[in-house]
Amino acid sequence: MPDWITHLAFVYLFCVAFRLHHRDWEKLFLGALIPDAFHVFPTMLTFTTDHGIFIVDYSLRKWLWNFHEVAHSIVGIILLSVLTTSIYQAFLAKNRDGWRKTLVFVVFGAVSHLFIDSLRIPFPEIGYVIFFPFTTEKYSLGWFTPSQFMIFQLMSLPIVFMMIVHLAWQLKRESSERDVSTLTNDKETEKERGMTQDEIGKIGCSHQ
DSSP states (O other), X not given: OOOHHHHHHHHHHXXXXXXXXHHHHHHXXXXXXXXXXXXXXXXXXXXXXXXXXXXXXXXXXXXXXXXXXXTTSHHHXXXXXXXXXXXXXXXXXXXXXXXXXXXXXXXXXXXXXXXXXXXXXXXXXXXXXXXXXXXXXXXXXXXXXXXXXXXXXXXHHHHHHHHHHHHHHHHHHHHHHHHHHHHHHHHHHHXXXXXXXXXXXXXXXXXX
């Protein structure tokens, strides 16, 4: 796991390059972060003391870390993506009919996460059980050392800042367009009502 900033930056550049609608960005962002969902809890259970590393509950931390490793496999990514997509479609999605499309975006984001993580040269005993449960052999492309990855992390910071500004601008523009559309519809409704009243007045005059 290089860091979440790098994963978000990579996905954002992909979205911009292929001109994806900003409503699809969040699906890719979710996919890019979910493989590390189980990494947060083991980290929270570990504290640094003056005498070294203190682990609150080693068995619980190891159990959660095993889930983290499985999440960095093809099977784990698919299962997590299906679960995430189901939750997203049930509570967050405006279009409940786009389950398959959402799943594709989430899976792609998760695969991009695994690809970026695998670029780092692994430490001893660290790799990714990509083909679990068929094998527990750990793999990594190992193109960059952790210190070299710092360059990507530093480059990712301004990209993520630009992503936040870009997304805020997109949402503001969408809100403005929605307001203009609502105002236009209101005017058309008022115009139709005015025409109806004029027609009623004309009919009344003709009867007189």
